[in-house]
Amino acid sequence: MKKKVYHWQPELSTAIIYWSCTFGILFLSLILTLEHTRPYLTSNIVLGIFFFFTLLGCNRYFMIENEQLIVHALLPIRRKKITLSAIEMIRVGPKCIEISSIEFKEGTQLFIMTKKNKHAFIQSMKQQCSLTTQIIDDPLLTIGKHY
Structure with missing residues (x-):
């Protein structure tokens, strides 16, 4: 059976910086393409780098399995496995959720999600008996953190 994943993006400032840099790579590739009238290897390589970073940026998701919440992040060192009993509170906003747990470095983390993903994730969390x-x-x- 295929495991259900719930995609998310980081808090607003981090997401803006990441996607701005990613689309900057696309525009660099387009500029390199306009410099030559024939297919150009360098622009195609830079375009490939853009697609790599686009796929990497969309590879952030939650998975719930074995009484754990797996937070799959961009960097492997930021990926977490949080036991559902360690989650203290889940706040649900119009465009994001905030999960409070002692297993996060800052104690709480904000995740931007679409309404459909957010609703499915919350329903799935409510069905977990250990939560x-x-x-x-x-x-x-x-969707922005307040410091």
């Missing part, structure tokens, strides 16, 4: 945390709807939760 004892409260899930709070917070319409004031924004």
Whole structure:
């Protein structure tokens, strides 16, 4: 059976920086293409790099299995396996969710999700029997962190 994944993006400032740099690579490839009238190896290599970073940026997701929440992030050192009993609180905003757990470095982490993914993820979390945390709807939760 295929495991269900729920895609997410990091908090707003990180997402803007990552996707701006990624599309900068695309524009560099297009500029290199305009410099020559025939197919140009360098522009095709740079375009390939753009597609690599695009796929890498879309490879952030949650998976729930064996009473654990697996947070699959861009960098392998940032990937986490969090036991569901260690989750203290889940706040659900209009465009994002915030998960509080002692297993996160900062104690809490913000994830931007589409409405469809967010709703499916919350329903899946509610079905887990080992999840004892409260899930709070917070319409004031924004997609940027407040420090």
